[in-house]
Amino acid sequence: MAEFQTPDILMSPRIKKLIDNLFEKMPEIESDRAVLLTESYMQTEGQPIVRRRALAFKHILENIPITIRDNELIVGSATKAPRGCQVFPEYSYEWLEAELDTISTRIADPFYISEENKQILRKIYPYWKGKTTSELASSYMAPETLKAIEHNIFTPGNYFYNGIGHFTVNYGKILKIGYKGLIEEAQAELNSCNVYDPDYPKKSEFLNAVIISANAAITYARRYAQLALEMGKKEKDTKRREELFIIAQNCAKVPENPAETFMEACQTFWFIQMLLQVESSGHSISPGRFDQYMYPYYKADIEKGTITREFAQELIDCIWVKLNDLNKARDAASAEGFAGYSLFQNLCAGGQTKEGRDATNELSYMCIQASMHTQLPAPSFSVRIWNGTPNEFMLRCAELTRTGVGLPAYYNDEVIIPALMSRGIKLEEAREYNIIGCVEPQVPAKTDGWHDAAFFNMCRPLELVFSNGYDKGELISIQTGKIEDMKTFDEFFEAYKKQMKYNIQLLVNADNAIDYAHRERCPLPFQSSMIEDCIKRGKTIQEGGAVYNFTGPQGFGIANMTDALIAVKKLVFEEKLLTLSEYKKALDENFGHGMTAKEATKATQKVVADLVSKGKNVSEAQIEDIFKMFIDGIATEEEKAKYNKLLDKIHSLPKYGNDIPEIDYFARDVGNIYTKELEKYRNPRGGIFQAGLYPVSANVPLGEQTGATPDGRLANTPVADGVGPCSGSDVCGPTSAANSVAKLDHEIASNGTLYNQKFHPSALSGLTGLSDFAAYIRAFFDQKGMHMQFNVVSRETLLDAQKHPENYKNLVVRVAGYSALFTTLSKSLQDDIINRTEQAFNR
Amino acid sequence: MQEYLDTRGRIFDIQKYSIHDGPGIRTIVFLKGCAFRCRWCCNPESQSFKIEHMMFGGKDKVVGKDVTVREVIEDVLKDMPYYVRSGGGMTLSGGESLLQPEFATALLRAAHEYGINTAIETTGFAPFETIEKYLENLDYVLMDIKHMNEEKHKEFCGQSNKLVLENAKKIKDWGANLTIRVPVIPGFNNTKEEISDIAVFAKSLGVKHLHLLPYHRMGEDKYAGLGRDYMLKGIKPMTNEYMQGLYEAAYKIFGDGCQIGG
C-alpha cells in the first residue's frame, strides 16, 4: 500500500526452501541429550547439584551431534532432524517410557521415534528412578493436594513433568558483552567474595557453574564454526560456499565476543535462544522485545551502508523459521492442553521505552513482515499497543491478522503497566515489560514468573458445593453443607467461595512443592547467568536469584460460573422454578442427555471388555446398541422433554458476553473470587502468587473431566475459552462481547487474561476494513481490556480443512495464547475453534 | 426534563457493530413498518407496522417492540468508545424510519446531543416537509434508488418512484451529505442500461457517492418463518464478474465515488 511509510519487502526464495525442509517429515525424538546427561550425572554423583548441572551442560554441548541445514544463514540446531526434540529425564520420564510405542500414533502432537532410540532410552531410564523433579515434587505434596489433583480440581502438570521455562533472559547484555564479558563479570564477583562470607560456599559454587556453562556455550559455537568451515571447503556451489565461510566467521566470533554487525547479532540471539532449550525442558522461553535490543545493530549497519533492508529482513525471516525448528514432546494429556507442537516463544514488538515514549521502530515493522512471510506458528508474535502507538503500526498489524495466521496478539500497555506496578514493579521497568508464553506480562531479564503454574478449573468447586465435598463417592474437599439446607442464594454463593478457597490453598501447596523440587534437583546455572540479580546474589533463579518472583496459576471457567450462578440465583431463589436438589438431579442426569461420543466410546469399550472377560461373545450389532444407549442416555422421553424445557429456560436467561452490566459486574466478582484469594499466598522464592485468567487450550480436555454445570453446559464438553463468553451465548455481536469482557478486573489478573475473537475475513477488507478493525481494538483497550487475539478464517475453510487435512498442512489458527497448525489439533479442539462465535460485522 | 426522550416508537432490532452502513463502526436501529413491498426485501419482518410472530431457527420469535427514545439511546451509547475511535455512530434503518417521524427525529436529536453522529438508510418515500425535520440532525443520508422506470418500480416495490426521485433532489439541494445506493436485483434492474440510467440520475444530482449493492439471499428463510411466499425463489446471486461489468457501466457515467458494496 503506497500510503505506508514502511514499504513491503519481498520474501527471499531461501525462506520458502527453509520452511519446506522443516515441515517435510513428522517431528522426531532423539536420545543424544539424555544419554550425555546420564553419562555426566553418573560421573558426578555426590557433588553439589549446581556443579553437576553445569558439568552435564558442558558434557552435552561438547558432544551432542551438530548440524547445519541446507540454505541456513543462522545456524544451531538442537536435533539432527528438523523440528526434532531432545529428552529431559531429570524432570520426568515415566510418561515417555509408557508412551514410547504409542507416541508416534497418538492424536495430539505425535512424534516419530526410531527403534534404536527407544532401546537407548529404555536402557538409561532405570538410572533416573527416584531422581526426578516430579518424583520429589509428589513426595513434598500434602495427601489432600494429591487427591485434589487426582480428581482434576486443578492440574499443575506442566511444571510437574517439565522444566519451568517462562522467562526472558538479558539478550541485549550478551549481545553487548558476549559470554566472555559475562565470564569476566562472574569472575569479578567471585574475586570480590571472601572465603569467610557466610554464603561463600554456595555462592562460589554457583559462580563457578556460571563460568562453566558460559564456556560451554562458547565451545558449542566454535564447533559450528569448525563444521561450517569444513562444509564450505567441500561445497561446490560458490555462493553457498561463501555463505558457509561467513557462518564460520560469525560462529568463531559470537556469542563469545560482543556482536558488531546485525548478522552477528542474529547469530548470537539464536545461540542464546536455542541453548536455553538444551539446558532445560521448560517452554515459553520468550525472546521478548526483539525489536528493541536488536535495533542498535540494524541501525548501525544501515547507517554504515553495510546491510540492505532486504538482507536484514531475510535474516529476521531465517530466525522466524528457526524458532519453529525447536520442539518439545509432552505427555499425551498435556499435549492436548498445549496442542500444536507449541513452545510459546513469545516475541514482542512496539510499546513504550522506559522513558515512556513510543518504542515502535523499523524493526517492529520488519517483525510483522517476517510473520507475514513465514506464516508459521512461531514465534508467538505479540504487539504492545498504547495510546501513542502509530496508526500505521496498527494497520500493519491488522493486515497480518487478516492473513488468518492468528498473529499478532494485541496487548494493552495502559492496563498492563499499572497492573505490574501494583505488584511492586517500578514504573520504568514496567514500561519495558514483554509477554511470556501465552499472555503473561513480566519485566524481562529480572523475573522468575512461573507464569504457567497450574490450571485451576473454577467449575469443579461448584460441583463440590452440590455434592457437599464428594467426588465419585469419595470425600475430597471440605463439607460446605447439604444443598437441601441452603435457604438463600447468599448461602449457596458462600459455599462456592469456601470450596474455591480450600482448593486454592491446595493448589498453592502443589506449586510450592514443585518449586522446592526444582530448586533442589534442577537448578539452572546457564539461565540464571542471564537473569538479574542472580550473579550479584550468588543464587540460581530457582533459589530466588531473580529480582522479581511470582507464581502464576491460571483459573478458567469464569463465563460458565457466572452464567451458572446467575441461573441458580434466578431459577431457584427468585423464580422458584425448581429446588437446588432438583437442580442437582438435573446435573447428575446431564439434563437428560447421553454422553459425548468420546465418553460413550470409552464406556462402551469398558462394558464390552467386561463381557468378553466373562467369556461372552459380543456382536457388532450389540456393540452398536450399547454405544447408542450411552449416546442417547437413559432418560425417558418424558424426562427428556422436561429437561429440554429447563434447558430452554436456562438458555433464555441473560448471559455474560452481551453487555449487560448486572451480569458483567457479577462476572467480575466471580473472577475476583479466584484472583483475590490467590494473591494472599507466597512462594518459596520470596514472591507472591498472582492469578491469570485463561486456560490455554485446556478448556477442552479439562472440560471433558467436568460434569454438567447449571449454565446448561453438558457434561464432558468444553468449558468457555479464555475470559470470553460461553460458546454461542454472545448474541449481540463483537462490541457487546468485548464490552462485557472489558468489565472484568484485568489489572488484578496480572498474570494475564486471554480473549479470543473470531472474525470473518470480509470484516477486514480494504483500508476501511483495517481501520475499523484497528478502531475496534483501540476501543476495547480504552475500556481497560488487556489482551485480544483473532482467528480470521471462515467457518467453511475450517470445516473443509477437517475433511481434507492434506490440503491444509500449513493452515495456522489461533488456539489460545498461541497459534498452531489446524490439522495437528485433535478433533474436539478443532470443533471448539469452529464453534467459537464467528463475529460477523454485518449479517 | 428532557421529555422528548420519552417519545415512543416501534423497532424490531438494534444491531451493533455494523461497518457497511455509513462511516466507521455503527449501531443500526431498525424501525418497524415500510410503505414499500420490495420483492427482494431481506427484512420482510420489517414491512408491517404490526407486531408479528416469526419462526426463526425452529423457535417462535416476536418481531417488534415498543420502546422509548431513552431506552434506545442508552443501548446505543454502550458502544460510544467504538464510535469515537472509528468515526462511527448511529444509523436509522428499517423498514422505513420516515414512517415514525416523531420517534425517529427525537432519536436523531438525542444522538446529536450525546455527540453521536447519525445516518439514515431510507427510501425517501415521505413528504419532504417530514424529511426536512430529520435532516436537521442527520450527518449522512444513504438513499435507495431502485429503478428509474415508474411502472417497473410500482410492480416490484409496490409504489411509484416519483416522490422518491423528487425527494432525492430536494435532499441534495437542502445540503445534506447524500449517498445513492442501488440494490442490484437480478430480473429487476441488473442490466447495464438500467444501472446506467440510475447513474445518470445520481450524477445529475451532484452526489459524491454511488453504491451498488449486489442482491443476496439472506432474507429467504424469513419469508417461510412468516408464512409468506418468497417471490424471488430460485434466483441466484450474480457472479463477481457480472457485478464488475455493471460497475464499469456505472463508472463510465458517474466516475470516482462509484463502488460495489456499502
Ligand code: SF4
Ligand atoms: S424499502 Fe427496504 S424495508 Fe421496505 S420493503 Fe423495500 S427493501 Fe424492504
